[in-house]
Amino acid sequence: MQVQSYFSGLDTIDGELVTLNLGPTHPATHGIFQNVLKMDGERILDSEQTIGYIHRAFEKLAERRPFYQITTITDRLNYCSSPINNMGWHMTVEKLIGCDVPKRAQYMRVIIMELARIADHLVCNTVIGVDTGALTGFTYMFQERELIYEMFEEVCGARLTTNIGRIGGMERDFTPAFHQKLKSFLKGFPARFDEFTSLLERNRIFIDRTVGAGPIAGERALEYGFTGPNLRAAGVDYDVRVSDPYCSYEDFDFIIPVGERGDTYDRFLVRQEEIRQSLRIIEQAYKNLPIGNYHAEVPDFYLPPKPDVYTKMEALIYHFKIVMGEIPVPKGEVYHCVEGGNGELGFYLVSDGGRQPFRLHFRRPCFIYYQAYPEMIKGSFLSDAILTMSSMNVIAGELDA
Amino acid sequence: MHLSNDILLAAIEQQLPGVVLSHEESYGMLTLETTREQIIPILEFVKNDANLQVNFLTSLCGIHYPDQPGRELGVVYHLQSMRNNFRFRIKIFFSIDDPIVPTATTVWLAANWMERETYDFYGVLFTGHPNLKRILNVDDLDVFPMRKEYKLEDGTRTDKDDRFFGRDGHEGQLLE
Numbered sequence: 001m002q003v004q005s006y007f008s009g010l011d012t013i014d015g016e017l018v019t020l021n022l023g024p025t026h027p028a029t030h031g032i033f034q035n036v037l038k039m040d041g042e043r044i045l046d047s048e049q050t051i052g053y054i055h056r057a058f059e060k061l062a063e064r065r066p067f068y069q070i071t072t073i074t075d076r077l078n079y080c081s082s083p084i085n086n087m088g089w090h091m092t093v094e095k096l097i098g099c100d101v102p103k104r105a106q107y108m109r110v111i112i113m114e115l116a117r118i119a120d121h122l123v124c125n126t127v128i129g130v131d132t133g134a135l136t137g138f139t140y141m142f143q144e145r146e147l148i149y150e151m152f153e154e155v156c157g158a159r160l161t162t163n164i165g166r167i168g169g170m171e172r173d174f175t176p177a178f179h180q181k182l183k184s185f186l187k188g189f190p191a192r193f194d195e196f197t198s199l200l201e202r203n204r205i206f207i208d209r210t211v212g213a214g215p216i217a218g219e220r221a222l223e224y225g226f227t228g229p230n231l232r233a234a235g236v237d238y239d240v241r242v243s244d245p246y247c248s249y250e251d252f253d254f255i256i257p258v259g260e261r262g263d264t265y266d267r268f269l270v271r272q273e274e275i276r277q278s279l280r281i282i283e284q285a286y287k288n289l290p291i292g293n294y295h296a297e298v299p300d301f302y303l304p305p306k307p308d309v310y311t312k313m314e315a316l317i318y319h320f321k322i323v324m325g326e327i328p329v330p331k332g333e334v335y336h337c338v339e340g341g342n343g344e345l346g347f348y349l350v351s352d353g354g355r356q357p358f359r360l361h362f363r364r365p366c367f368i369y370y371q372a373y374p375e376m377i378k379g380s381f382l383s384d385a386i387l388t389m390s391s392m393n394v395i396a397g398e399l400d401a
Numbered sequence: 402m403h404l405s406n407d408i409l410l411a412a413i414e415q416q417l418p419g420v421v422l423s424h425e426e427s428y429g430m431l432t433l434e435t436t437r438e439q440i441i442p443i444l445e446f447v448k449n450d451a452n453l454q455v456n457f458l459t460s461l462c463g464i465h466y467p468d469q470p471g472r473e474l475g476v477v478y479h480l481q482s483m484r485n486n487f488r489f490r491i492k493i494f495f496s497i498d499d500p501i502v503p504t505a506t507t508v509w510l511a512a513n514w515m516e517r518e519t520y521d522f523y524g525v526l527f528t529g530h531p532n533l534k535r536i537l538n539v540d541d542l543d544v545f546p547m548r549k550e551y552k553l554e555d556g557t558r559t560d561k562d563d564r565f566f567g568r569d570g571h572e573g574q575l576l577e
Contacts, residue, residue, distance in 0.1 A: 057546070059547060
């Protein structure tokens with residue numbers, strides 16, 4: 001009803017405008033959200049978005065959980081790159097409690113986060129291919145994503161909602177199987193990724209479909225709060241890994257690719273190049289992986305080894321206090337951000353000294369930049385709107401909080 | 402230009418004397434408090450000033466302090482100057498009975514959904530907002546669920562109360 005009133009003031013062009021419901025469960029939107037489109041033939045005159053179909057009240061839930069239990073909530077934000085969300089949250093708490101993470105743990109985190117970024121960008125870029133009618137690249141690249149998920153499994157036991165790492169470092173050191181899998185991935189992936197690249201990057205049909213689809217200018221993108229690959233495709237070289245380095249990102253040599261027109265093709269190319277840069281970062285981090293501990297000595301937050309819990313009184317006490325959430329936390333407010341798969345993922349944590357946050361706000365990049373979608377697709381064809389949405393990499397889980 | 406907390410504070414004080422009610426640094430980030438009447442002039446000034454170039458609204462969210470009479474509700478703005486690589490935050494507080502704040506959509510388009518979210522969860526009414534309606538919750542919800550009076554747990558449960566989280570069970574006060 002609200003939708004009708006929203007459109008009632010529009011001028012009709014030929015008197016035969018059609019209202020089209022794209023979603024909430026349309027296969028081409030790759031998520032549960034709705035777009036009510038006002039169509040003149042195949043052209044979009046106006047659109048109205050509805051989100052919130054998978055609202056899970058994360059911010060409310062977070063006010064009733066000890067810090068270590070919030071990690072599993074962050075998994076479910078951008079579920080294509082959960083490890084980045086997990087690490088971002090750990091770093092937020094570490095900032096609050098003033099914990100320095102050993103260099104080895106930082107490099108391990110960088111390797112995991114960049115693997116997650118590759119997985120995230122692979123999904124996005126192959127799905128752009130699928131939406132232009134090129135399914136092949138998707139089927140091949142999903143095998144690569146599978147290899148990345150197998151590595152996650154080695155580090156944390158889970159694949160999609162990873163709950164990876166702990167406050168203070170990593171939960172376990174890299175296992176021998178992980179080393180072997182990472183080495184073979186680093187060896188085999190570039191060639192297979194080049195195959196995918198050669199299928200699409202200079203493909204005439206693909207270029208015809210994507211160049212000029214859903215463009216946005218850099219200034220406009222900043223007004224709308226864009227971050228991440230979508231902002232860089234519009235020509236703004238903003239990347240949290242460089243502007244506010246965390247986890248020793250300043251140690252690595254990599255470039256920030258930028259586009260010019262901010263259209264679907266540029267977003268595709270920026271993600272392609274970021275995958276290559278992520279590989280460079282992983283290679284550097286892995287080659288220079290420091291020797292040392294994989295977690296900080298923060299007994300108040302980092303669970304002791306299980307054998308110690310059974311045999312040592314002190315370990316048992318700490319284990320109990322952590323699990324029961326009886327650890328005092330400093331008062332204060334921190335904002336920490338990481339470069340997620342889709343842009344700046346921020347955590348605003350207000351602690352009043354209680355054992356759970358007084359307030360936790362997630363800055364989800366998807367939620368903020370998706371509001372520009374109606375403007376980006378106005379006047380375009382429906383098929384371009386589908387492409388624009390997949391190239392923006394709107395993840396339903398990250399619209400919510 | 403190198404922008405620091407002191408320089409930013411001085412610039413705002415010089416341009417708009419008296420608008421900063423208080424300021425503090427929390428983990429290195431400057432936090433200003435002002436009033437809802439002054440928030441838009443401050444945002445416009447820091448955005449348009451040629452030196453400050455605070456070009457980006459990072460985040461906007463609500464917060465509820467039930468034990469601050471007359472200033473229970475708040476809105477927190479996180480701002481950022483990309484060119485100067487500088488971040489700070491501004492807070493405003495007001496009464497829960499009069500939750501009216503001018504919209505920041507006139508300064509940044511990005512504020513649109515952030516304000517809808519703040520309205521949805523805290524009931525803050527942003528005057529001048531182009532489309533202020535619920536965004537994540539259903540349209541006919543009649544509460545603002547992030548306010549502290551709405552408990553997450555079922556009130557009849559006795560196995561999980563605030564004492565397990567370092568707070569007194571009734572008032573939400575910290576246990577000393």
